[in-house]
Amino acid sequence: xxxxxxxxxxxxxxxxxxxxxxxxxxxxxxxxxxxxxxxxxxxxxxxxxxxxxxxxxxxxxxxxxxxxxxxxxxxxxxxxxxxxxxxxxxxxxxxxxxxxxxxxxxxxxxxxxxxxxxxxxxxxxxxxxxxxxxxxxxxxxxxxxxxxxxxxxxxxxxxxxxxxxxxxxxxxxxxxxxxxxxxxxxxxxxxxxxxxxxxxxxxxxxxxxxxxxxxxxxxxxxxxxxxxxxxxxxxxxxxxxxxxxxxxxxxxxxxxxxxxxxxxxxxxxxxxxxxxxxxxxxxxxxxxxxxxxxxxxxxxxxxxxxxxxxxxxxxxxxxxxxxxxxxxxxxxxxxxxxxx
Amino acid sequence: xxxxxxxxxxxxxxxxxxxxxxxxxxxxxxxxxxxxxxxxxxxxxxxxxxxxxxxxxxxxxxxxxxxxxxxxxxxxxxxxxxxxxxxxxxxxxxxxxxxxxxxxxxxxxxxxxxxxxxxxxxxxxxxxxxxxxxxxxxxxxxxxxxxxxxxxxxxxxxxxxxxxxxxxxxxxxxxxxxxxxxxxxxxxxxxxxxxxxxxxxxxxxxxxxxxxxxxxxxxxxxxxxxxxxxxxxxxxxxxxxxxxxxxxxxxxxxxxxxxxxxxxxxxxxxxxxxxxxxxxxxx
Numbered sequence: 001x002x003x004x005x006x007x008x009x010x011x012x013x014x015x016x017x018x019x020x021x022x023x024x025x026x027x028x029x030x031x032x033x034x035x036x037x038x039x040x041x042x043x044x045x046x047x048x049x050x051x052x053x054x055x056x057x058x059x060x061x062x063x064x065x066x067x068x069x070x071x072x073x074x075x076x077x078x079x080x081x082x083x084x085x086x087x088x089x090x091x092x093x094x095x096x097x098x099x100x101x102x103x104x105x106x107x108x109x110x111x112x113x114x115x116x117x118x119x120x121x122x123x124x125x126x127x128x129x130x131x132x133x134x135x136x137x138x139x140x141x142x143x144x145x146x147x148x149x150x151x152x153x154x155x156x157x158x159x160x161x162x163x164x165x166x167x168x169x170x171x172x173x174x175x176x177x178x179x180x181x182x183x184x185x186x187x188x189x190x191x192x193x194x195x196x197x198x199x200x201x202x203x204x205x206x207x208x209x210x211x212x213x214x215x216x217x218x219x220x221x222x223x224x225x226x227x228x229x230x231x232x233x234x235x236x237x238x239x240x241x242x243x244x245x246x247x248x249x250x251x252x253x254x255x256x257x258x259x260x261x262x263x264x265x266x267x268x269x270x271x272x273x274x275x276x277x278x279x280x281x282x283x284x285x286x287x288x289x290x291x292x293x294x295x296x297x298x299x300x301x302x303x304x305x306x307x308x309x310x311x312x313x314x315x316x317x318x319x320x321x322x323x324x325x326x327x328x329x330x331x332x333x334x335x336x337x338x339x340x
Numbered sequence: 341x342x343x344x345x346x347x348x349x350x351x352x353x354x355x356x357x358x359x360x361x362x363x364x365x366x367x368x369x370x371x372x373x374x375x376x377x378x379x380x381x382x383x384x385x386x387x388x389x390x391x392x393x394x395x396x397x398x399x400x401x402x403x404x405x406x407x408x409x410x411x412x413x414x415x416x417x418x419x420x421x422x423x424x425x426x427x428x429x430x431x432x433x434x435x436x437x438x439x440x441x442x443x444x445x446x447x448x449x450x451x452x453x454x455x456x457x458x459x460x461x462x463x464x465x466x467x468x469x470x471x472x473x474x475x476x477x478x479x480x481x482x483x484x485x486x487x488x489x490x491x492x493x494x495x496x497x498x499x500x501x502x503x504x505x506x507x508x509x510x511x512x513x514x515x516x517x518x519x520x521x522x523x524x525x526x527x528x529x530x531x532x533x534x535x536x537x538x539x540x541x542x543x544x545x546x547x548x549x550x551x552x553x554x555x556x557x558x559x560x561x562x563x564x565x566x567x568x569x570x571x572x573x574x575x576x577x578x579x580x581x582x583x584x585x586x587x588x589x590x591x592x593x594x595x596x597x598x599x600x601x602x603x604x605x606x607x608x609x610x611x612x613x614x615x616x617x618x619x620x621x622x623x
Contacts, residue, residue: 155506161549162501170496212505245504301521301532303463303588305404305416328410332504335414335584338536339517 058084058115063273064226066092066203068119069266070112074239074320077104077135077174083183084108086135087268089230090116091223093200096125100221100230101268102139105175106182109139126151126198128207129188130232130268131215132159133244134167140186151198152188153209153217160185192219210234213250214243228273230266231257237270240319241283243332247291254284286315294333295340304334380437381473388435388443392485394477400425400486401432403476412497414465414582419476421460427481428455432462436580438472440498440545444580450571454592457529462589465582467543468494499547502540502583512538516613520597531593535565535601536586537611543579560585560611563603568596 060068072086083104090099090112097120102109116124127143128151129136137160140150160167164185172180190196198205203225210218214233221230233242234253243250258277265276293311311330316322385394404418419432428451434444444466454460468474475489515538523531537560544557559579565572572591585603599615 158506158549161552162506162547165547166496166499212508216505216507243504246508301519301534303416303418304414304465305406305418305463308406308410308416325410327406331411331414339515339538339584 058111060115060119061272063266064223064228064264067223067226067228068092068116069272070115071272072103072135072269074269076321076324077171079176079179082108082111082179083135083138083171083175084111085269086133086233087266087270087272088112088136088139089266090119090124091200091203091205092120092122093203095201096123098126098128098198098200098205099124099143100128100266101130101136101232102127102143104135104138104171104183105179106139106141106184107179109142112139113142124148125200126190126205128152128205128219128221129156130221130230130234131218132156132163133215133233134171136232136268137185138167138171138183141182141184144186149190150186150188151190151192151196151207151219153219154191154193155209155217156219157187157191159215159217160187210253211249212246213253214241215245218245226264228264228266229260229276231268233268235265235267235270235274235279236283237267237274237279238320239269240315240322240325241286241329242325243329247287247333247336251284251287251291254280254287258284282318286312286319289315290329290333291337294330294337298334298338298340304331307331307334380442381475384435384437384442388433389477389485394485394487396487396489398486400480401476401478401488403474403488403490405474405490405492407491407493409468409492409494409497412469412494413467413500413502415468415492415494415497416463416465417474418461418463419478421456421478423456423458425460425480426456428453429460430479430481430483432479433475433477434462434464434466435475435477436466436468436472437475438470439468439580441543441578441580444578446576447573448575449573450566452567452570452572452592454530454590458590460530460590461532462587464588465586466580467497467500467582468492468580469498470495498543498545498579501546502542510540513540514538514609514611516601516603516611518599518601518613518615520599520615522597523593526593528593530590531597532588532590533599533615534586534588535563535599535613536584537563537603537613538584539605539611541579541581541583541585545579558606560603560605561608563587563601565589565591566600566602567591567594567598572599 058070060070063069069087069089072084073081075081075085077083085104086101088101088103090097097116103112124143126149127140171183192207192209194209196207206222206224208220210220218232218234258280260276263276264273265279266273290312294307297307297311308327308330312326402420409415417434429449432447435442436444471493473489474492475487477485477487479485517536520533539560541559542555542557543559544554546555548555557579560577563575563577601613603611
């Protein structure tokens with residue numbers, strides 16, 4: 001249970017505000033990613049800090065009118081972070097609220113809910129999961145209520161169900177019993193085959209199911225009113241990208257996204273908001289490097305084991321969590337590209 | 341034969357399925373299972389090799405594996421036999437102590453495998469379910485067994501979904517690639533080849549999201565590799581072999597480099613392939 005929430009709103013403008021955003025990005029790995037993140041912030045005029053309870057607080061930035069984004073930490077799940085290691089957002093319409101991703105535990109989800117309640121008491125009509133990974137879905141349970149639909153890619157239910165036991169067991173192991181308590185897999189009740197529009201009252205949210213890229217169930221969410229695009233884990237910034245789908249699919253999607261007109265995007269891991277197409281630059285370089293190195297090694301007849309030691313090592317030092325995920329990325333890339 | 345039994349037996353051992361997952365929440369391995377607790381090997385050795393003596397760590401066989409498996413469902417393992425070992429090898433086994441079916445592969449060699457003259461290698465990729473020793477045992481020409489082991493920190497490799505792209509998995513089942521690599525010097529005694537088979541190799545431990553039951557095991561159970569009429573090797577393979585079975589190996593270098601491969605899965609369906617040509621699927 002959370003104590004009554006506090007809400008502090010700090011209004012700033014211009015450069016002052018950009019600096020404020022940069023300060024919020026305390027966990028950025030490099031000055032460069034701080035700047036990239038800050039660059040995106042010319043639109044918002046408000047930074048919101050929501051103290052959800054005495055024990056925990058959740059920072060939100062209102063990146064566009066009625067669009068709030070919380071930045072997760074660049075960490076593995078731990079008892080301390082309680083699964084708060086991905087971005088989570090909400091959009092407030094005239095009639096209702098849509099939540100985009102719910103963090104990695106029921107408790108983190110409850111904090112998220114409290115933070116939303118500090119901003120609005122409108123009903124939460126939709127909980128949208130951008131894809132299946134635990135750090136984006138395990139807070140779903142905190143939002144179970146009459147009239148709340150859980151929304152995802154048409155392959156989300158299958159992907160989650162196939163991994164439910166593993167996700168729960170591993171999350172419990174990483175979070176510890178206390179932080180994990182109450183976490184559950186909540187399957188989608190509304191499934192997006194291709195494209196779907198949700199109405200929040202004077203505000204349309206467009207959902208587009210993607211082909212295999214980060215996972216086989218990636219969903220892109222667009223707030224039409226402000227032109228804000230939520231890419232989920234199709235966009236990592238600062239935190240090294242991770243591959244659980246198709247490298248070729250992801251690179252081809254990045255090419256498509258780059259052709260977007262200037263737009264504000266919210267990554268799954270990274271700053272609160274960034275600008276297309278620049279936001280994709282680092283991620284594209286990372287995957288192009290991995291793909292190029294792995295393809296070269298395959299052509300030379302080298303082994304997977306060799307690839308895990310050498311491929312993409314030029315990216316070391318440019319990303320947080322590189323040591324935790326890079327070898328696994330190379331393994332997945334090699335196993336995919338060797339069939340070309 | 342004990343080896344076969346251990347390979348296909350689904351033991352009643354508790355399976356500690358942790359981790360897997362992916363993306364921002366790819367799960368790290370943090371718990372502290374260790375090598376010392378409940379040593380499986382004495383009973384496993386008895387079951388597989390009976391009372392035959394096994395020489396350990398005499399340098400006749402070496403094993404390369406990552407100390408920590410970043411992806412427990414795709415762990416590369418290389419078994420090496422140094423040039424100092426002379427004569428043909430009779431057999432080779434790859435054993436993962438704590439996997440539910442510990443014997444991953446049981447390989448017997450034929451005349452086309454060669455009799456050394458360089459480092460002999462066999463590389464494959466396995467699933468590893470929990471922190472475990474991984475062993476290679478070879479039988480040399482004189483009938484002696486030689487063993488080496490290494491400890492691998494992994495968890496959840498057996499229950500991880502076979503594929504990241506659930507629809508792509510069945511689309512080209514049975515597709516086979518066979519590649520032979522020309523050595524730098526034509527007179528080198530050994531050359532190398534790789535066999536890749538598109539196959540989910542389901543092990544009976546992955547969840548079917550629709551039925552909420554387990555997907556029935558369907559895996560490649562034997563592979564025969566020949567050059568002309570001569571056997572290179574025949575492998576009995578189990579559920580510990582990773583999806584899309586992959587074998588890379590040395591064999592005798594001659595001008596005739598064409599390899600033909602026949603693999604059977606548990607359906608049974610037969611898959612065939614050859615180096616330098618497209619793969620074919622025959623029922």
